[in-house]
Amino acid sequence: MAAITYEHIKTCKQSGARLGRVHTPHGIIETPTFMPVGTQATVKTMSPEELKEMDAQIILSNTYHLFLRPGHEIVRQAGGLHKFMNWDRPILTDSGGFQVFSLSEMRKITEEGVHFRSHLNGDKKFLSPEVAMEVQNALGSDIMMAFDECPPYPAEYEYVKKSLERTSRWAERCLESHARPHDQGLFAIVQGGMHEDLRRQSAADLTSMDFPGYAIGGLSVGEPKHLMYGVLDYTVPLLPSNKPRYLMGVGSPDALIEGSIRGVDMFDCVLPTRIARNGTTMTSQGRLVVRNAKFATDFGPLDPECDCYTCRNYSRAYLRHLIKADETFGLRLTTIHNLHFLQNLMRNVRKAIMEDRLLDFRDEFFDQYGLHDN
């Protein structure tokens, strides 16, 4: 049985978005789906039971971080990442490329791979297609990502072209060094920046190598949202319709809806968990910064339309107090809500696709969330 297979259920008649299921060795993922990020083998402050309660179907973990600490050999000896973190549903691991560029000091990119210093202790480290595959095979994730380079934004045309061509050569090396293709799916990552011809070249290279799934990389790196949507308009149709499509690093409510409309199946982003830790929440009425003084005596729920544990049991005043007092329980409550909010949003997106009304749903949501012509 192939590690990862995509089952198309239906296409929304109004928007062209699609409803599907991704079958993995650790279970089925209903798409479009949002994947909570668990960088260091934990979705910060959440237990696996709480993630299941909000119906998170797959979580992410980062190769770069686990490679540096505790080291992939320890995770391998623990029996793999599922056992190590007590999560028996699907896991997707990235390949470390993106974090090297965003976190590490002194790095040097060569055809062989990337030399860098650990951001933890300055030790000299090396990541390459082969090392990234060795690490991900040790982690035992269900979906692994090819080792690529995500060019900065903006970047020179020539740089983006050279970079995508190397990413294509690296993708081939990942396929060649993949130890367990039958029980772990390896997704390639389409690059090409904001240039249609380069995106076409990258997609052609990678789809000729027949991966079980394709990610769209090089986006959500500081470009305006309309530019990202424009790149999606011409890139998604280049990808095979019988494989999952994963847009990396995208997680604001509007972008999740707009990406789903353009045929994306999978999303990930640290946003909901990161902003929760400074008291910013996503509610049906838009962003709400619960640490704001105006909530000091607001004894209503964070979001009157939400049925999560936080909104059923605690008030805005209490949440504000906990966040101001830097109480860990406050971070847990805002994280529970934000993740629940996005799981709920994706459930509503899937329902709207089923009912052929995703464009109507977008307009209703944008009005309520305060996203007029964002």
Ligand SMILES: CCNc1nc2cc3[nH]c(NC)nc3cc2c(=O)[nH]1
């Ligand atoms: C698997 C590692 N490779 C890889 N990760 C990414 C992670 C991203 N995260 C964001 N915005 C928050 N854009 C991304 C692009 C890439 C990308 O182009 N490549």
Ligand SMILES: [Zn+2]
């Ligand atoms: Zn809630």
